[in-house]
Amino acid sequence: MRFMVIVKTTPAIEKAGALxxxxxxxxxxxxxxxxxxxxxxxxxxxxxxxxxxxxxxxxGNSRTVVDGPFTEAKELIAxxxxxxxxxxxxxxxxxxxxxxxxxxxxxxxxxRQVFExxxxxxxxxxxxxxxxxxxxxxxxxQTANQ
Amino acid sequence: MRFMVIVKATPESEKEGALxxxxxxxxxxxxxxxxxxxxxxxxxxxxxxxxxxxxxxxxGKSRTVVDGPFTETKELIAxxxxxxxxxxxxxxxxxxxxxxxxxxxxxxxxRQVFExxxxxxxxxxxxxxxxxxxxxxxxxQTVNK
Numbered sequence: 001m002r003f004m005v006i007v008k009t010t011p012a013i014e015k016a017g018a019l020x021x022x023x024x025x026x027x028x029x030x031x032x033x034x035x036x037x038x039x040x041x042x043x044x045x046x047x048x049x050x051x052x053x054x055x056x057x058x059x060g061n062s063r064t065v066v067d068g069p070f071t072e073a074k075e076l077i078a079x080x081x082x083x084x085x086x087x088x089x090x091x092x093x094x095x096x097x098x099x100x101x102x103x104x105x106x107x108x109x110x111x112r113q114v115f116e117x118x119x120x121x122x123x124x125x126x127x128x129x130x131x132x133x134x135x136x137x138x139x140x141x142q143t144a145n146q
Numbered sequence: 147m148r149f150m151v152i153v154k155a156t157p158e159s160e161k162e163g164a165l166x167x168x169x170x171x172x173x174x175x176x177x178x179x180x181x182x183x184x185x186x187x188x189x190x191x192x193x194x195x196x197x198x199x200x201x202x203x204x205x206g207k208s209r210t211v212v213d214g215p216f217t218e219t220k221e222l223i224a225x226x227x228x229x230x231x232x233x234x235x236x237x238x239x240x241x242x243x244x245x246x247x248x249x250x251x252x253x254x255x256x257r258q259v260f261e262x263x264x265x266x267x268x269x270x271x272x273x274x275x276x277x278x279x280x281x282x283x284x285x286x287q288t289v290n291k
Binding site: 002003004006020021022025026029032033036041042043044045046047048050051053054055056057058059060063065070072074075077079080082088092094095100101102106107108109110111112113114115119120122123125134135136138139140141142143144 | 148150152165166168175178179181183187188189190191192193194196198199200202203204205206207209211216218220221223225226228234238241242244246247248251253254255256257258259260264265267268269271273275277280281282283285286
């Protein structure tokens with residue numbers, strides 16, 4: 001099963017122009033190498049602060065663009081990884097082992113199960129599912145259930 | 147430049163056992179094929195409702211696990227793409243052309259992805275090379291082209 005591990009941001013991380021704390025970056029690097037050695041890590045990315053981003057609101061045919069930064073730090077994403085594990089419980093165990101945060105930097109990680117094309121069997125034909133699997137296999141860096 | 151394009155959830159997408167509307171999936175499928183032909187898509191995935199997920203809260207050494215579902219629907223992720231484009235403006239133009247991912251009003255957030263070189267002010271060249279090499283070993287890691 002694949003899970004997306006979503007690291008929520010904090011006000012400190014969101015500071016305009018902020019780069020991650022180098023100590024934390026290196027600790028996360030060590031942790032990711034553990035995950036990689038265990039064959040669990042498929043991909044990982046960090047996101048720049050929301051000041052460099054935008055939101056696009058969809059309503060019928062209308063599209064409204066709102067520039068960052070966005071204020072609800074607890075709900076913004078700082079980064080994510082994709083894990084290949086046997087269960088949600090295993091994903092939780094791995095996440096609990098991520099580096100400690102400093103006092104005042106309390107943070108949250110959300111773990112969500114990723115859809116496999118086969119999950120769409122109730123609404124798509126075998127043919128349609130195979131088509132999607134083939135299209136995705138062409139993507140240069142698509143993670144796939146192993 | 148690489149961007150993560152994040153489709154936020156809606157009450158419909160969050161329903162227990164929810165699967166996408168087949169009609170919307172077909173429209174989205176067409177849009178994805180355009181994006182793929184244009185060489186923009188590095189990766190993409192949809193997420194099951196948050197009822198199948200969990201959150202882990204970190205405070206110092208302590209870890210608290212909270213089961214889904216989570217109630218702040220508008221801030222939950224339903225799916226994402228990773229795109230390679232020339233600028234934020236190009237990413238915005240593509241997102242505006244996307245069919246509405248949901249049957250109701252919805253939101254897509256566009257965030258720039260860190261490249262290892264962005265850490266030059268805080269990491270040595272050696273440390274950056276190390277990270278680039280480690281990431282190159284990930285089976286499905288996307289990299290800036």
